[in-house]
Amino acid sequence: MPHRSIYFLFCLLALRATAQDRYELNSGWQYAPAATVKVQGTDLSMPNYPLAGWKPAIVPGTVLTTMLHHKQVPDPFYGMNNELIPDIYTTGRDYYTCWFVKDFKEVYPTAGQQVWLQFRGVNYGCDVFLNGHKLNEVTFKSMFLRQQYNITPWLTKDGSNRLAVIVYPPDPVGNPNGGQGGDGRIAKNVSHQYVAGWDWIQPIRDRNTGIWDKVYIEKTGVVNLKNPHVVTMVPGKRMPSGPQQPATIKMTAELENTSDKPVQGILQYTLAGKKIWKAVTIPANTTALVTLPNAILNNPRLWWPAGYGQQELYTTELQFLVNGKPADKESLTFGVREIQRVWNTTTLSSQFNVNGQKIFIKGGNWIISDAMLRFTDERYDAEIRYHRDMNLNLIRIWGGALLERPEFYKACDKYGMLVFQDFWMSGDCNGRWQDPKKAEDQATRRKYPDDHDLFLRSVADGIKLIRNHPSLAIWCGGNEITPPDDILAAMRDSLLPQLDGTRVFFDYSNSDSMSMNILKGNGDGPYNIQPTDTFWKFRTYPFNSEVGSVGLGDYESLKRFIPAANRVPPVYTPAAGGQRAREKADSVWEYHKYIGYQDQIARYGPVKDARDFAMKAQLVNYDQYRALMEGFTAHMWDWYTGTIIWKTQNPWTALRGQMYDYYLDPNACLYGLRKGGEPVHVMYNPVEGTVMTVNNRFISNDSDYLAIKAYDMAGKSIPLPGSRVKLDASAVNTFMNIKDTVDKLRAEKGIFLSIRLVSSDELTHGSNNLYCLPAANGQYAGLNELRPATLGVNATMMESGKMLVEFINKTGSIAFFNRISILHPQTKERILPAFYSDNYITILPYERKFVSIEWNDKSLTPLVNVEGWNVTTKTVIPSTGAAGK
Missing domain, CATH: 2.60.40.10 (Immunoglobulins)
Incomplete structure (x- = not known):
């Protein structure tokens, strides 16, 4: 009886605690370099210790983001400013070792209540103090391992509390010597690797040292x-x-x-x-x-x-x-769903089924949302929405970056993006290849990181963090490399089966268990610009984890981070006299990792200036990525079960491999890819000369109609024979061959080829694809003969944050390649992000097209700007329309 009384009293006391109450400590932090702080953490964390001279800190954030906030360093993403910021390899780790202090109110808990302090990510090591007490017995390490402390005994009676955290950079920090991951030694830590530099980014000078992820207080019973x-x-x-x-x-x-x-x-x-x-x-x-x-x-x-x-x-x-x-x-x-991986014996690659239905993977490689770890829910949402709008269905998280955050996965859940999650390995740093830029030999690097147990504890905790998201589809040991044998065995045989047990695990990103390389020497890639028929006629991995091309933004994008003096177009010199072809770009372009367009720009005529170069680059961008996705889907289920583009975004101001720039401004890559990846798509095979359809739906489309026309440069239409067709479910169908007719029509000046898949009601277009085909010599000189086109533009506000724009071609000339932008009514700057149902549109003579546009700031009524190849730039004010009713 006494035992029962004690237990009953204990339960009553426990129930006096509130149920879960959780809030974030994301403001009011202060920081100081550790070298300037002369007291111990036990003293510093006392609520009455003075903080004279300390500065506000950005948490979540890094030392560098806080320094940037106070203008102690210039914007490293602009020009060559990054060269003006001291690198930690030169300064030593103490330079970026900092204290972060946060005063907060928390009422002293009642009997039975527990109060917890939680860190979701600190890079790289830290010691944590609260109200004069050190919470961790030994210095905490690992960028990806969560921390939780029961702080109930240490809270003050009056509710005024102080948290003090000293954050130590990775050790070693690595030499940013121009190699992939610098000298590779950054991988000795359990952290991300790109911060020492890569072929798409310059080094992050503090290696992202800081309390980079969320900090919470949670109250429980x-x-x-x-x-x-x-x-x-x-x-x-x-x-x-x-x-x-x-x-x-x-x-x-x-x-x-x-x-x-x-x-x-x-x-x-x-x-x-x-x-x-x-x-x-x-x-x-x-x-x-x-x-x-x-x-x-x-x-x-x-x-x-x-x-x-x-x-x-x-x-x-x-x-x-x-x-x-x-x-x-x-x-x-x-989400309620089940993902199965089966082996496709035709392609010799993994095939993914969702809820029993086979899914052709159309993916994009993702590095990280922001290279300096400045994450927001709004940015995640916009970026994942862009991927959905590209008609992709998978994002691969590259192994040199992060286990992505729950907010990223929340957006993927919302927009239907499957996720292929690498762990923190790369072939470059972790020893797949011999590399003279690496500090240690290949065998030594194969053992990275130094602390295998820490890596595995971080893996286990990371699995628990994100495993409930329906979007998470694939686990992967690393980018182009397997983890060390003991780590691999523990992940494969213990951690993933016990903590998840529902998803496939690949030992590395281009493993034969994912995709057999049946064409030795033709694996991942290509990574640079290709003739568009390359994607149709050359076979690569049957599930290619990395294949990509260019990604330059337009001139408005360049203006945001390239100084005016450096906005000069690259110069291409064709091969001659035994010399190789060359493309020379400005030093700032090169610093931002420009990847060349070779001879593709010149096919549209002489380049006038950087604006003209960037505009013509969009023509190339559109055709590259439409052709890439069309070429892969044309061989759906016979050559390929999927492909993943390298890459769809950049976490800084790079000039390569991106569908939108760092500032979330889309370029033509996005819309070419969107067109080529339509769920139901009609297309022209440039190799065979056939008209083909791709149907990704699970049901067949009966009695659709193919309508085909060619247009010369004067806008005259030449009808070609059409046909009523049936589209098989989840299949590719091939129809008439029009190669001879098309080649004859295009020979001298080039043509426009319009292929439309008209639905069975003959009113709506299931797919509408328009190609601008060059002359027989590969040049687009005929475009310079296009007569000016008059484009009517009627914009109507449908509701706050959404408008519908009607474009009417009032002439007999083709209105070619029109970029649509919405502008702030006062600044006339582009509103970003913005989401267009279509862009870089071409409108045939006397036809009309509708484009819907959405944006986040619903208080704004933007202007609509249109500029095209042969259309005078026009800006219109939308009418109130439905929004005003």
């Missing part, structure tokens, strides 16, 4: 509910719409009892009106993994990749109840 895990099982072959057979939901969670008494309670959640629960007893001072009974979800709303169906999500709340009252709870959002 005596039992802390953490790391919930949901697994959804969707048997059979499903369709995106219609009634569904049941799905099975499996749920587990960790329960941490912080007290010296056992606690009895119920772990539960509610799904579709049904309560799923289990009674448990958690022993004293123990963390227990609790498995709830399986739940059967009838007629589930399924999650599908982009282009295949809706991205339905469920939200539930796990609770741990003591005597019917919540001691702690966690909200959980998840």
Whole structure:
């Protein structure tokens, strides 16, 4: 009886604690270089210790982002400013070792309540002090390992608290000697590698030292509910719409009892009106993994990749109840879907099925949202939306960067992007190749990082962080390299099966288990500009993890980070007299990793200036990426099961491999890729001369009609024979051969070739594809003969943040390649980000086209600007339309 009385009293005290209450410490931080602080952390963390001379700090953030905020360094993304910032390899680690201090209010907890301090990411090491107490016994290390401290005993009675954190840079920091990852030694740490420089970025001078990810205070009862895990099982072959057979939901969670008494309670959640629960007893001072009974979800709303169906999500709340009252709870959002990997015996590569349906992977390689780790929900949302708008369905996270943040995955869940997540290895730093720029030999680098146990603990924690996201599809040991044998074995055989168990694991990104390289020597790549027919006729990996091309932005993009004196076009010198062809670019362009266009720009005529060069580059961009995706999808299921573009974005102001620039301004790459990747697409095969269709849907399209026309440079149309066609489900179909006719028509000056797939109601266009084909000599000289076109532009506000623009070609000439931009009504600068249903549009004589535009600042009514090849630049004010009704 006394024992029961004590237990009952204990439960009452525990229930006096509030249920989960979590908030972020993301403002009010101050910082100072460690060299200027002469006291220990125990003194510094006392709430009454004066902080005279300290400066506000950016947290989450890095030392360099805080220095940039105070204008102590110039913007490293502009011009060659990065050269003006001291590099940590030269200054030594002490230069970027800093204290970060945060004063915060937290009421002293009542009996049974626990208060936790949580760090989601510190780079690289740290010591943590609170109110005169050191919280960690030994210096914490690892960029990717979360930290949690029970700070209940150390909170002050009056609720005024001070947190002090000293942050140490990686060790070693690596020599940024121009190699991939510099001298490679940055990989001796459990951290990201690009910060020592790569072929697409200059070194980050502080190596991103700082409290780079979120810091939280969380309040719980005596039992802390953490790391919930949901697994959804969707048997059979499903369709995106219609009634569904049941799905099975499996749920587990960790329960941490912080007290010296056992606690009895119920772990539960509610799904579709049904309560799923289990009674448990958690022993004293123990963390227990609790498995709830399986739940059967009838007629589930399924999650599908982009282009295949809706991205339905469920939200539930796990609770741990003591005597019917919540001691702690966690909200959980998840999607109901099942991903299967099968081996395609025709292509000899992995094929991915979602909910039983095969998905042709159209992916993009992603580095990181911002090279200096300045992450926001809004930027993540915009970038992932751009990827959805490119008609992609997968993003690969490159291994020299991060385990991406939950906010990234949340956006991928929303927009239907499957994710291929590498861990922190690269062939360059981790010893796949001999490299004279590396400080240590290949065998030594194969053992990186130095602390294998730390790496594995970081992997385990990272799996728990992101495993509930339906978008996460693939785990990968590293970029172009396997981890060391002991790490690989632990990940493959223990960690991933135990902590996830639902996703495929590739030992490295171009592993034969992903894709057999049946054409030795023709693996990943190409990475530079190609004749567009290359993508149609040359076979590469059957699931190519990296293939890409150019990505220069237009002149408005260049103006943002290239000084005026350096905005000069590159000069291309053709091969002659035994000399190789050369392309010479300005030194600032080279610093920003410009990748050349070779002879492709010159095919459109002489370059006048940088503006003209950048505009003509957009013509090349559009054709490159449309051809890339068309060439791969033309061989869907016979050569390929997927392809992943290297790469779709840059985390700084680079001049290569991007569909939009660092400032989120799209270029023509995005819209060429969007066109080539349409879920239902009609296209012209430049090698065979056939008209082809790609249908990514799970159902066939009956009785569609192919309408084909050619247009000469005067705008005269030449009808070609059409045909009523049937499109098979998830298949490529080949129809008439028009090569001889097309080659004859284009021979002298080039032509426009219009191919339209008209739906069975003969009113709407299922796909509308227009090619500008060069003359027989490969030149586009005929474009210079286009007569001026008069373009009517009518813009109407449909609602706040959204407008519809109608373009009417009022002439018999083709209105060629028109860039649409929305401008701020006062500054006349482009509003970024902005989302266009189409762009770089060409409008045939006397035809019209509608483009919808959305933007984030709904208080603005933008101007609409249009500029084209043979159209006078025009800016219009939208009418109020529906928004004014």
